[in-house]
Amino acid sequence: MDIIFQPPKRKQHISPDVKRQIFERLLLMFDDKKLKRDSIKMVVQVFSVSPKTVNKIWSKAKLFIDTGDMVSFPNNLVKRVGRKHIEVDTEKIKLIPLRHRKNIISLSISLGMPKSVLHRRIKEGALRRHSNAIKPHITGENKLARIRFCLSMLEERNLANNPTISCAFLKMYDRVIRFYMLQESEKYYLLPEENEPYRTCKS
Numbered sequence: 001m002d003i004i005f006q007p008p009k010r011k012q013h014i015s016p017d018v019k020r021q022i023f024e025r026l027l028l029m030f031d032d033k034k035l036k037r038d039s040i041k042m043v044v045q046v047f048s049v050s051p052k053t054v055n056k057i058w059s060k061a062k063l064f065i066d067t068g069d070m071v072s073f074p075n076n077l078v079k080r081v082g083r084k085h086i087e088v089d090t091e092k093i094k095l096i097p098l099r100h101r102k103n104i105i106s107l108s109i110s111l112g113m114p115k116s117v118l119h120r121r122i123k124e125g126a127l128r129r130h131s132n133a134i135k136p137h138i139t140g141e142n143k144l145a146r147i148r149f150c151l152s153m154l155e156e157r158n159l160a161n162n163p164t165i166s167c168a169f170l171k172m173y174d175r176v177i178r179f180y181m182l183q184e185s186e187k188y189y190l191l192p193e194e195n196e197p198y199r200t201c202k203s
Contacts, residue, residue, distance in 0.1 A: 014049065019073035022047055022054060023061045086117050088126055090191055098197055101189045122189075130196055133185045137200035 014022075022043055029039040035058070043054050057073070064071040088111070093101075096110045108115045121127050153169045188197065 014053065016073040016075050018047065019057050020071075022049070022057050023071060023073070026054070026058050026061075086113065088113070088118070088121050093127075093191055094194070098188055102187055104189070107189050118189075125192065127189050128192055130188050130190050131185055132188055132197055132199055134183070134199045134201050 025043050025046065026035060026039060029036045029042070040051050040054050040058075043049075044051050047054075060073075061071050092111060093107075096107070100106045100110045104115050104118050108118055111118075118127065122129065153172065155168045155170060186199070190196065
């Protein structure tokens with residue numbers, strides 16, 4: 001036999017105004033020091049609450065009546081209720097290197113807090129996502145150096161014999177060309193007041 005799991009029901013919150021309306025409806029059906037038959041059932045259908053809730057409201061109201069006090073239903077929710085707001089330490093984020101701020105996972109590990117918290121802070125604007133493209137860093141001297149290098153790779157014998165023919169370059173089998181492999185675009189998570197990083201590359 002399969003066991004069907006049923007999640008626990010959330011506690012129903014009823015405002016003081018609704019509690020007073022329930023009490024007044026029960027009071028109309030109160031006669032000879034007791035409630036009329038099916039009074040609880042009728043109130044349950046009208047206000048869509050559980051019989052246990054109606055019984056608790058009536059029992060609490062009877063205590064006030066027996067002592068001669070005014071019936072009141074104060075709000076039991078004090079201050080803030082629900083999930084507590086987790087603040088992000090902005091000073092700690094500033095100390096985290098950018099290489100550890102490329103995704104939510106690495107940033108959450110560095111901060112020691114869940115990813116869900118960071119997702120909520122991004123929606124609230126406490127953090128922002130920035131796409132950073134690399135920029136070439138070539139000076140005028142660099143451009144001249146490149147032209148000189150290209151000219152030095154031309155075969156001189158072809159130029160001397162017939163300058164009109166298309167030039168041929170040296171084979172360059174004995175040379176090693178090194179490349180710096182960098183991501184053209186990176187993603188970082190920054191604070192709203194942080195300056196966007198400026199990445200350059202010179203080959």
